[in-house]
Amino acid sequence: MSSINFKETISPFFWSESDNSASVCLTVGDYRNELFxxxxxxxxxxxxxxxxxxxxxxxxxxxxxxAGVVKFDPEGSMYCAYSSDKEALKQFAIAFKTAVEDEVLIHDLFSRAELD
Known part of the structure; x- marks a missing residue:
């Protein structure tokens, strides 16, 4: 998948990378608020x-x-997942975005989410 298609696929999540790691983040507030x-x-x-x-x-x-490859570092206004394994993080980002867009699946998963 080209980097442009990847960025479009995961939008509104966004990708950032450095030499040693990458992250996929979301500025919270406008996306899927009805779920929460x-x-x-x-x-x-x-x-x-x-x-x-x-x-x-x-x-x-x-x-x-x-699990253990993809880690999380959220803040109040920002969701962020990161990994030193960029390909694994890309797999996660695409699959998570697809899940978030699946109404039945995401409500089922969210039913087991615990407050942090």
């Missing part, structure tokens, strides 16, 4: 931490071979 509102009474608000909680469930259940 379904559990607002539990304290979910769609923060970077909430996105990381969702991504952890996805990783554990759908790509367990990447």
């Amino acid at each position: 509102k379904t559990r607002a009474k539990e304290g979910f608000e769609g923060s970077g931490y909430d996105w990381a909680s969702l991504a952890k469930v996805f990783l554990e259940e759908k790509q367990p071979e990447l």
Whole structure:
């Protein structure tokens, strides 16, 4: 996949890389807010931490071979996953974005996300 197609595929997530590692991030606030509102009474608000909680469930259940390879470093306004294995992170980014767009799958995964 070309880098332009990859960036379009994962949008609104965005890719950043350095010599030794890469990250895929999302500035939270505008994307999939309705998902997090379904559990607002539990304290979910769609923060970077909430996105990381969702991504952890996805990783554990759908790509367990990447657990420990893909790591998370969220902030309140930013979700961020990173890895020194750029190809593994690309696989994760594409699969996670696809899952987020699948209404049934993402609501199922989110039902098991835990507040961080």
